[in-house]
Amino acid sequence: MSLxxxxxxxLVLKLLAGALLMFGFAVFVMxxxxxxxxxxxxxxxxxxxxxxxxxxxxDTSRQIKVQFIATNNETMPWVFKPxxxxxxxxxxxxxxxxYFAHNPTGRDMVAQAIxxxxxxxxxxYFHKTECFCFNSQALKAGQSADMALRFIVDPDVAKTVxxxxxxxxxxxxTAVTEG
Amino acid sequence: MAHGPAxxxxxxxxxxxxxxxGTLYLWFSFAMFLLGGVFALVIRAELFEPGMQIVEPEFFNxxxxxxxxxxxxxxxxxxxxxxxxxxxPLMIGAPDxxxxxxxxxxxxxxxxxxxxxxxxxxMDGGAPNFGWTFYxxxxxxxxxxxxxFFIFAVHIMGASSIMGAINIIATIVNLRxxxxxxxxxxxFVWTWLITAFLLIAVMPVLAAVVTMMLFDxxxxxxxxxxxGGGDPVMFQHIFWFFGHPEVYIMIxxxxxxxxxxxxxxxxxxxxxxxxxxxxxxxxxxLSFVVWAHHMFTVGMPLAxxxxxxxxxxxxxxxxxxxxxxxxxxxxxxxxxxxTPMLFSVAFVxxxxxGGFSGLMLAIAPADxxxxxxxxxxAHFHYVLVPGAIFSITAGVYYWLPKWCGNMYNETLGxxxxxxxxxxxxxxxxxxxxxxxSGMPRRIPDYNMMFADWNMIxxxxxxxxxxxxxxxxxxxxxxxxxxxxxxxxxxxxPEGLEWTLPSPAPYHTFTKPPxxx
Numbered sequence: 001m002s003l004x005x006x007x008x009x010x011l012v013l014k015l016l017a018g019a020l021l022m023f024g025f026a027v028f029v030m031x032x033x034x035x036x037x038x039x040x041x042x043x044x045x046x047x048x049x050x051x052x053x054x055x056x057x058x059d060t061s062r063q064i065k066v067q068f069i070a071t072n073n074e075t076m077p078w079v080f081k082p083x084x085x086x087x088x089x090x091x092x093x094x095x096x097x098x099y100f101a102h103n104p105t106g107r108d109m110v111a112q113a114i115x116x117x118x119x120x121x122x123x124x125y126f127h128k129t130e131c132f133c134f135n136s137q138a139l140k141a142g143q144s145a146d147m148a149l150r151f152i153v154d155p156d157v158a159k160t161v162x163x164x165x166x167x168x169x170x171x172x173x174t175a176v177t178e179g
Numbered sequence: 180m181a182h183g184p185a186x187x188x189x190x191x192x193x194x195x196x197x198x199x200x201g202t203l204y205l206w207f208s209f210a211m212f213l214l215g216g217v218f219a220l221v222i223r224a225e226l227f228e229p230g231m232q233i234v235e236p237e238f239f240n241x242x243x244x245x246x247x248x249x250x251x252x253x254x255x256x257x258x259x260x261x262x263x264x265x266x267x268p269l270m271i272g273a274p275d276x277x278x279x280x281x282x283x284x285x286x287x288x289x290x291x292x293x294x295x296x297x298x299x300x301x302m303d304g305g306a307p308n309f310g311w312t313f314y315x316x317x318x319x320x321x322x323x324x325x326x327x328f329f330i331f332a333v334h335i336m337g338a339s340s341i342m343g344a345i346n347i348i349a350t351i352v353n354l355r356x357x358x359x360x361x362x363x364x365x366x367f368v369w370t371w372l373i374t375a376f377l378l379i380a381v382m383p384v385l386a387a388v389v390t391m392m393l394f395d396x397x398x399x400x401x402x403x404x405x406x407g408g409g410d411p412v413m414f415q416h417i418f419w420f421f422g423h424p425e426v427y428i429m430i431x432x433x434x435x436x437x438x439x440x441x442x443x444x445x446x447x448x449x450x451x452x453x454x455x456x457x458x459x460x461x462x463x464x465l466s467f468v469v470w471a472h473h474m475f476t477v478g479m480p481l482a483x484x485x486x487x488x489x490x491x492x493x494x495x496x497x498x499x500x501x502x503x504x505x506x507x508x509x510x511x512x513x514x515x516x517x518t519p520m521l522f523s524v525a526f527v528x529x530x531x532x533g534g535f536s537g538l539m540l541a542i543a544p545a546d547x548x549x550x551x552x553x554x555x556x557a558h559f560h561y562v563l564v565p566g567a568i569f570s571i572t573a574g575v576y577y578w579l580p581k582w583c584g585n586m587y588n589e590t591l592g593x594x595x596x597x598x599x600x601x602x603x604x605x606x607x608x609x610x611x612x613x614x615x616s617g618m619p620r621r622i623p624d625y626n627m628m629f630a631d632w633n634m635i636x637x638x639x640x641x642x643x644x645x646x647x648x649x650x651x652x653x654x655x656x657x658x659x660x661x662x663x664x665x666x667x668x669x670x671x672p673e674g675l676e677w678t679l680p681s682p683a684p685y686h687t688f689t690k691p692p693x694x695x
Contacts, residue, residue: 007275008353015345019383026387028419031402034413113277171406
């Protein structure tokens, strides 16, 4: 009987370890893997961090239309819009566009813009060298700001991509930053 | 104490006896089944006619959420654990479960979990209202304050399930009677062994996902919050990585139950025993690689849609093996149709219908049409109600004479079956048509064009509810009746449990039974 009791104890410990492992897997491994997977495949249109511009030939034989969309998340009261709806760029060329933001409320607020690119397969070829989305934006009551975005469309982007749509959603994160 | 149970309530509070704990689990799950059924009837009563009749939309959402949670975690899962507690030691010739004290604990935390979950109905802001799948951010940013109680209730349920699973594996691996090799175990034991591994693999993932919600809500993390760099779609991936194996957790033990019952009443051995074992294992394995078929419409690349579509369809192969084996077992058998057999035959037919609608949903392009309609509701109720619930009912009628020593009333059993069978089909079959014509799920009001189907469904739902009251009556009447069952109960059934006297003594197989 003692043999059986011992083997039961070992088995139970192994099974418990298995359960703990799966918990750890879900909390600590799944989210990073998910992010990595999205980054590699461009899923969800997630764009990368700040890009170090490399000297690259500008492909003047192609022109790509880049469209800009600005959306306010739910009750976000700011005025938020791009200075131009769309521009045509050559792959490899560094371009700057500006977004306008205005806080019409009577209180100081902080916002965070989250970018997303479609088509997904273009997401990893859309490089931002400067973007207001790298930081949160604080605007005092009634204040306005012109925010810069500099980007390069990688010359390696698939030939089938003629239009890239960049969408920003502006989130109110005042409560989080104060807390 | 050494030779019998304590008296009164202490017997149930302190018990470490697998039969007592099995009984507790079964009664608890039946109570939850009735509670979840009441929630369902509130839903169906509201949907009897278009327009807002009985409840507020907010409360309607709480009902759909609570109905799902209570039925999945309170009714179906504990009922199968109860059957496992009662039958696994009897089937493998073990004196008890391997970890009797943990067994007691894993049962007794459940009533607390469900008391906590039910108490949210009386809180400010009401109970959870985000559906049983609790997608973020609906369950985080927009959740009622009671969501925290929901999270802790899920933690406790998960702990209970994991402990139950560990106990079942330890029992099966270590306490089989000498000579009971793995490939001689009854199929119910096999299906539970595989289910227990699924539970250990995915219940921690459920615990993890609600923990991440807890941190997002109270501690400022952003797992599922886009503003902080998280992603609500990731919630769906993690949830369904738990959720899809979970649906097999609710059906694999059912396969085991009907695989025990059909051979008895066909008077033939189970056809293709080993293929049944491998098919069960194959289904369990595949359940981990199909989760995204629940989320075809979130915006996946074509390759992802195709991969998940084909993997999902692949599950039809081992499931088909099982269905054909049951049919082949019945083929040319000397069949009789006592109540457990009626429920089992209905299981095979109706579960197959649910499986076919599942195949339709597996087709990714077609799923864009069916997604979030009543067609989905019809599908999963066809696999869960005649699947899980009917098999549990069949198991109760089949083993009840062994448990309590009395034979149930066959006529009342058949009345129960036909009421439930008709009620079920009248309730859920019209939902296919409502769904195909575009009725969305989880809405308290709907277009006039769906009025007829909904009225029929509601009538069927109340009939099905009435059938369950008859079930309760039958079980109590059997326990109190004076018609002793024989030790074999049925006509030469297979299995160690039938070598015991009826009712099964409090302690059984204290010496391992001799096996031929």
